Amino acid sequence: MNDRDSLLLKALKRENLTTPPIWYMRQAGRYMPEYRNIRKKFKNFLDMCKNPEVCCELAMQPLNAFELDAAILFSDILTIPDAMGLGVTFEENKGPIFKNPIKSVVDINNIGPFNPDDLSYVYQAVTNIRNTIPENIPLIGFCGSPWTLAAYSIEGKSSKEFNKTKKFIAENIDEVHLFLSKLTDACFLYLRKQVQAGANVIQIFDSWANLLNKKDLQTFSLNYINSLILALKQDSITSDIPIILFSRDPKCDDNTLIETTADCISLYWSMENFNLDLAKGKTAIQGNLNPKVLLESKETIRNETYKLLDKFKNFPGYIFNLGHGITPDINPEKIKYLTDIVRDY
């Protein structure tokens, strides 16, 4: 891959660019009619993820529609708990359901060593996508953060408050740390295989960082993310791969995120006061238009987008993205419009 031509890799090296690279979280998904056409052939979403040819086709859909600056692997963060035997299923329009969630300490002790080869369908999808996209378009591989994976695995489904998880942690703190360590090791092996298969950038999704207070966020989430990043930076296969950290509305100082040594912080849409002066020269920044703006008129979309671009105009290493994923209610024409106006700015 020729990284001299890649806008995303330049921004991740904190170069100041006239036009930012553009990609979107959940750029492949139900908002696209092409996606829904393929999705309806599968009852369980994970069965679709287990088909590398289909994953490649789905990852290509947004690139073909909007000429984006990066592809993202089509898969899901819950492949790891599924491979650990927790039995993850997704029925259409329902969130994830775990057949064997973590209910007790025994369940944690019984989790065997994670075998990264159980997820070879993911690496095959990576290779297929890498072989299909143009050379100068980077491919983003990803995983969930250990904390976010643990929260789903204990709760057994999605939830607003994750009260079951909070109670379980309070009662079984040592075993929760053991579980988080196992997940951290699994994430490392999984991401390394994605890189070997052709991923050029890694994004870690801490989608449930917002559940934790400042102290618990450090203890249960950031400490494990830091270990994961350190392991990746010290491994000869992954050491040169830039890492993006998406942390959803974390209750910590901005500096704590910057100090994770992620190459880029992906800002949630509500993090509009993030201290850019502190981040300057230390991390790239990705984000963070509120996806809800895309339900508004073109005029509002343009005003809000240009406000954001004004703010990041002189920031070295800026990647345009939303502050969370594209939702199914967004009209694809708005994504086309948004992409065009960012490039015209």
Ligand code: CP3
């Ligand atoms: O273009 C892309 O970004 C596609 C790849 C991708 C998916 N999920 C596909 C998907 C990525 C990077 C993810 C990450 C993911 N998965 C996260 C982190 C990002 C975030 O939103 O915070 C999380 C929390 C999950 C777990 C997950 N997957 C949930 C809770 C759900 C159900 C809710 C929903 O949005 O449908 C999913 C399903 C899922 N993952 C879909 C897609 C396209 C929709 C499934 C369907 O078509 O039925």
